[in-house]
Amino acid sequence: MKRVAVVGYGNIGRYAVQAVEAAPDLELAGVVRRQVAGALPPELREVQVVDDIQKLGRVDAALLCVPSRTVPDKAREVLELGINTVDSFDIHGEDLLRYRKEIDITAKEHGAVAVIAAGWDPGTDSVVRALLELMAPKGITFTNFGPGMSMGHSVAAKAVPGVKDALSMTIPAGAGRHRRQVYVELEPGADFQTVEANILADPYFNKDETFVYQVSCIKDLQDVGHGVLMERVGTSGRTANQQFKWEMRINNPALTAQIMTAAARASFRRQPGAYTLLEIPLIDCFSDDLDELVMRLV
Amino acid sequence: MKRVAVVGYGNIGRYAVQAVEAAPDLELAGVVRRQVAGALPPELREVQVVDDIQKLGRVDAALLCVPSRTVPDKAREVLELGINTVDSFDIHGEDLLRYRKEIDITAKEHGAVAVIAAGWDPGTDSVVRALLELMAPKGITFTNFGPGMSMGHSVAAKAVPGVKDALSMTIPAGAGRHRRQVYVELEPGADFQTVEANILADPYFNKDETFVYQVSCIKDLQDVGHGVLMERVGTSGRTANQQFKWEMRINNPALTAQIMTAAARASFRRQPGAYTLLEIPLIDCFSDDLDELVMRLV
Numbered sequence: 001m002k003r004v005a006v007v008g009y010g011n012i013g014r015y016a017v018q019a020v021e022a023a024p025d026l027e028l029a030g031v032v033r034r035q036v037a038g039a040l041p042p043e044l045r046e047v048q049v050v051d052d053i054q055k056l057g058r059v060d061a062a063l064l065c066v067p068s069r070t071v072p073d074k075a076r077e078v079l080e081l082g083i084n085t086v087d088s089f090d091i092h093g094e095d096l097l098r099y100r101k102e103i104d105i106t107a108k109e110h111g112a113v114a115v116i117a118a119g120w121d122p123g124t125d126s127v128v129r130a131l132l133e134l135m136a137p138k139g140i141t142f143t144n145f146g147p148g149m150s151m152g153h154s155v156a157a158k159a160v161p162g163v164k165d166a167l168s169m170t171i172p173a174g175a176g177r178h179r180r181q182v183y184v185e186l187e188p189g190a191d192f193q194t195v196e197a198n199i200l201a202d203p204y205f206n207k208d209e210t211f212v213y214q215v216s217c218i219k220d221l222q223d224v225g226h227g228v229l230m231e232r233v234g235t236s237g238r239t240a241n242q243q244f245k246w247e248m249r250i251n252n253p254a255l256t257a258q259i260m261t262a263a264a265r266a267s268f269r270r271q272p273g274a275y276t277l278l279e280i281p282l283i284d285c286f287s288d289d290l291d292e293l294v295m296r297l298v
Numbered sequence: 299m300k301r302v303a304v305v306g307y308g309n310i311g312r313y314a315v316q317a318v319e320a321a322p323d324l325e326l327a328g329v330v331r332r333q334v335a336g337a338l339p340p341e342l343r344e345v346q347v348v349d350d351i352q353k354l355g356r357v358d359a360a361l362l363c364v365p366s367r368t369v370p371d372k373a374r375e376v377l378e379l380g381i382n383t384v385d386s387f388d389i390h391g392e393d394l395l396r397y398r399k400e401i402d403i404t405a406k407e408h409g410a411v412a413v414i415a416a417g418w419d420p421g422t423d424s425v426v427r428a429l430l431e432l433m434a435p436k437g438i439t440f441t442n443f444g445p446g447m448s449m450g451h452s453v454a455a456k457a458v459p460g461v462k463d464a465l466s467m468t469i470p471a472g473a474g475r476h477r478r479q480v481y482v483e484l485e486p487g488a489d490f491q492t493v494e495a496n497i498l499a500d501p502y503f504n505k506d507e508t509f510v511y512q513v514s515c516i517k518d519l520q521d522v523g524h525g526v527l528m529e530r531v532g533t534s535g536r537t538a539n540q541q542f543k544w545e546m547r548i549n550n551p552a553l554t555a556q557i558m559t560a561a562a563r564a565s566f567r568r569q570p571g572a573y574t575l576l577e578i579p580l581i582d583c584f585s586d587d588l589d590e591l592v593m594r595l596v
Contacts, residue, residue: 293428
C-alpha cells in the first residue's frame with residue numbers, strides 16, 4: 001500500500017486527510033505541520049503528526065496543502081528526499097510555467113515525480129478546457145467562477161488599513177466576467193468610506209465591478225461552497241454552433257483535496273519529472289485494473 | 299507535416315475530410331472508398347480518392363470512418379501496413395475490451411499506434427466520466443443522450459418487415475433512462491399495427507418506453523444534431539453533495555470527426571499499441587508547443 005503524507009493542516013489539509021483515509025488503496029503516513037505540541041484537533045488523535053516529513057518513516061507521496069506562494073519551496077524540499085509531491089498551485093500563467101520548469105529539474109535530479117496545479121482550477125477545469133478545444137478548435141471558452149469565496153481577494157481586502165476581517169465573493173457576471181462583493185468587518189474607529197475607496201482602488205479589484213459591504217462578523221458569512229460554469233460555442237472542422245457546458249457546485253477544499261489524492265496515484269506511474277494534469281493519462285488516477293476501468297468508464 | 303487519410307466516406311468521413319483540411323498541422327493524404335469511378339461528389343474534386351490506402355503514398359495515420367462492426371478488420375489491415383489508426387468504435391463493454399486487446403497486439407507487431415473508441419461516447423464522454431469519478435469517487439454518473447437520432451436503433455427498426463425507411467430518436471427521460479421515438483415509412487401494403495408490434499417486441503426497443511409513428515417521408519425528418527447531459531452527485535473524501543454537470547448540443551458526425559482528427563495527433567506521440575482516450579495525456583492531442591498550452595489551457 002502506498003503511503004501518503006499530508007503537508008500543511010489548513011482548509012485543504014483537513015480534507016486531504018479525509019480523502020486519503022477514504023481511499024482503499026492508500027495509507028495515510030501522517031500529517032506534517034508546524035504545531036505538534038499542545039492539544040491536537042480531535043480528528044488527528046489517531047494520526048501521526050510531526051513537524052518534519054522525515055519523521056514519518058517511508059512516504060511515497062506528499063500532498064502539499066500549503067499556500068500557493070510557498071508551494072515551490074516546499075515541493076523542492078520534499079522532492080529532494082525522493083518523495084513524490086502533489087500540489088494545487090493555483091497561480092496561472094508565467095508563474096506556473098516557471099514553477100513547472102524549475103521543479104521538473106529538481107524532480108528528475110532526485111528520481112521523483114511532481115504533479116502540479118492539480119486542484120480544480122487549474123486542474124480538472126484545465127482538462128475540461130483541453131477537451132473543449134480539441135472538440136471545437138475554433139471558438140472562445142468562458143470560465144465563470146462562483147458564487148464562492150476567493151481566497152486571494154479576501155486576503156487583499158484584509159490587508160487594507162482599518163479592516164479587521166474580510167471576505168470577497170466572486171459572483172459570475174457571464175462570459176467570463178466577474179463581480180466582486182467584498183464584506184468587511186472594521187477595526188474600531190475605522191471609516192467605512194475610506195476603506196471602501198481603498199478596496200475599489202486596489203489592483204485586485206479595480207478591473208472588476210466591485211461592491212463593498214460593512215458587516216459586524218465575517219465568520220458568520222463563511223462558507224466553502226464554490227462553483228464554476230464553463231461554456232464554449234465553437235467550430236468542429238467547418239461546422240459551427242457546437243455547444244458545450246461544464247458546471248459544478250462543490251465544497252471547494254474537499255474537491256481540491258480529492259483531486260490531489262487521485263493525482264498522487266498518477267505520480268506512482270510516471271517517469272521522474274513535473275506534470276500538470278493535462279500531461280497525465282486520466283486512467284493513471286485510478287487504482288482499478290485497466291479492463292475494469294475500460295468497462296466502467298469508456 | 300503529418301499525412302492523414304480518411305477511410306470510408308459516409309457521414310463521418312465527409313466531416314473528417316473537413317476537419318483534417320481545417321487542421322493547420324495536418325495534410326489530407328486522400329480518401330479511401332470503394333467507389334472511385336464515375337462522378338465524385340464536388341467537394342472531393344481536389345482530393346485524391348482511391349480504393350486502396352497503399353495508392354496514397356506516405357500515410358502517417360488513417361481515420362477509420364467505417365461502421366463500428368467493420369472497424370476491427372479495417373484497423374488490422376491498416377496497422378499491418380505500419381500506419382496508425384484512429385476509430386470511433388462505439389460498442390461499449392466486452393466488445394470494446396476484446397477489440398482493444400486484439401488490436402494492441404497487431405499494433406505492437408507492426409510498430410504502429412491505434413487510438414480506439416475516440417468519438418464522443420465512447421471518447422470524450424469517457425474522459426468526462428473519469429474526471430467525475432476521480433473528483434467524487436462515490437456516487438452515480440447518469441449519462442443522458444439526446445434528443446438525437448440513434449443509428450443502431452434506426453437500423454434495427456429498418457430491418458422490421460414492411461418498413462421501407464426508419465428513424466429512431468433517443469429522447470432523454472432523466473437519470474440515464476431513455477425513451478425511443480421511432481418514425482417509420484412503410485412499404486406499400488404493409489400494416490402499421492403489425493410493424494408497431496414487431497418494433498415494440500424487438501430487443502433493441504423492448505427495455506425502453508417506445509412509441510412508433512407512421513410518416514410519409516423519413517428523409518424530411520433527418521437531422522444530425524445530438525446531445526448529451528451527464529450528471530453526477532457524489533462524495534469527495536467524506537464530503538457529500540458535490541454536484542457536476544456536462545452538457546453538449548452538437549452536430550454528431552462533425553464532432554466525432556473532429557475528435558478523431560485530434561486523436562490522430564496523439565497517435566504520433568505514443569509507443570506502439572492500442573489506446574483509448576483515457577490512456578492518453580490530452581496535451582498530446584494538440585500541436586502547439588507545451589509552454590503555449592500550459593499558458594492557454596492550464
